[in-house]
Amino acid sequence: MVAIIDNTLGAVFIGFAIACTVFGMLISQAISYFRNYPGDKSIFKILVVVILILETVDQCFIGHLVYFYGISNYLNPIVFEQAKTTWSLILQLTVGAVVGAIVKVYFGFRVWRFSDRNIWVTGLIMILALGQLGLAFAFTVEAFRLPSIFAVHQIQALGTVSLGVGVITDIITAGALCFFLNRLRTGLQSSDNLVNALCNYAINTGVLTSTVSVAVLVLYNAGPANNLYFIATYFTLSKLYAISFMATLNSRRNISGRGTDRQGNTTNHTNLFHLGTRMPSMGPSDLERWDKVDPPMFPSVQPPSAFHGYSYEDK
Template sequence: MPVPYVLDNTLGAAFVGLVAASTLHGVSLVQAWYYYTHQNDLWRIKLLVAAVVTFDTIHQILITHTVYWYNVTNWGNPPALELIVWSMLVEVIFNGLTALLVQGFLTLRVWRLSNRHKLLTGVVVLLILGEFVAVVAYTAIGFQLKTYAELGKLESLSILVNALAAAGDVLIAAALCTLLHLSRTGFHRSDTMINKLMLFAVNTGVLTSVCAVASLISIVVAGKTFLYIAFFFCIGRLYTNSLLATLNARKRIRSAGTAIHTPTDISVSMRDFPTSPSVGKRRPTNISIKIDTTQEFATDAKQEYADLEKAETVSSSTRDIEAKEVESV
């Protein structure tokens, strides 16, 4: 196999992954700055964001060291390219920690919105913990190996990590969308807010799961290359950006739900009618207009009471959804 081709799908793939991860890390730092300057959350949420950004930054440093060690420090030293540098293994742990925190945060939302459904939440927790245990096992075993030829023995463990990550993300997104859909009331404010929340739930799960699946396919199809590393380097960044985007968008989501459509008050003044004896003949028309325009919105006392009661139900439902969103964070 020609040497340039080997470098393209090994060190070249790692370099491309580093560039993509660095770009996403810059986006996450901007989002973190916006979060701390525009959001006023409880200390535990601020601590969560700080931990996620810190782990993400450490991971960025580690993968930079990995690519630098191979492409610069050991440039022109082919035997060194067969060795596993320590940072290549440690970065897996920090990727796993980032995924654990973000998925744990989203699992808490599932727990709140499902009214503490133990079976659903339990399955999600098992997937998340299983993924992290696999990550720790991969790193621990990897430190006992010296070359990439030996690391190939852990291909099945790499597949398991990515498969659990994708399964967990898809299940969380599906659970959130289903629970939010079941919370629909048929009224503008609550449904608008629910639609926005569903959109963010889908985006959170799709981006990370697609990246995990791409990494999984790369391992299976081209396990002896670094193609999967190009995707794996970016997974942690996608988790971080998904979390920050969700937190930063809450005010916009809630404000979008306040645009309630209200009936237009139609009034007709007497000057709209000719001042002639025919006014009396037109009076029924005036009455007819008022009946037609107000009948839909219930003018009689009984229907007004029903509407008020219905509006209160909608308002209560909206408050419940908002309360669960606040509780979840």
């Protein structure tokens, strides 16, 4: 009986504690964003608010699950043995998938911008992101039909494919961003350092979310059937996606050396050079605007001599 409690209530409680910590980090990132970027685009402010609302609801669902097992049924061992399914647990999985899809689509627009409207790569990322969301909805419908949480292994194939698609999406997105960003190298230390910083952010966010997704995948498939460790690990996944989104917004002007909205804006003049088969370079003032949803406007390609002394003003 003790082992059952450890594998159910114990796992859920630990997952809830970690999720609370990560949720606090997300709130801190959101506060920092609204303080430092009061003049940011409305679309980003809306996305931040939507993600915060969804993650708050997500955390409430997890809290309800802990309350159900730890308070309402603390003297009912049958509940632990049967691992009765709660509506809050199932909907928490769905809300987490929605947050993950929003962040993946946002990163997909980054690829769209830096790839000069490469519809194939961007389209693949969008299809995978929305496809995983569809699989998550299907998983939700099937989960409501299960007699217990332990029976979730009956729909193991659906859950495995959904998690696997998420890992693949993260890897493709990070790889595509690094590839297209590297095409913007100019040989100038300032702009190349900016490219390196953006690549590092893309890799780090992709590795973090992919690692947790793989951990959930392994625990779901390789772990014993009568434990909730994979669910406890999943509690933090959507919050890590949300934090990666917030960290990306908060780091924009720090990466480009422009401070924040409160520190005022400066105007950058950057020479553009056409280097062989490389695309015309985007200087720091252009690169910092990768977060815009609209695709970039590249200057027309001219002979190398025509670019000497040419400047582009960041408007």
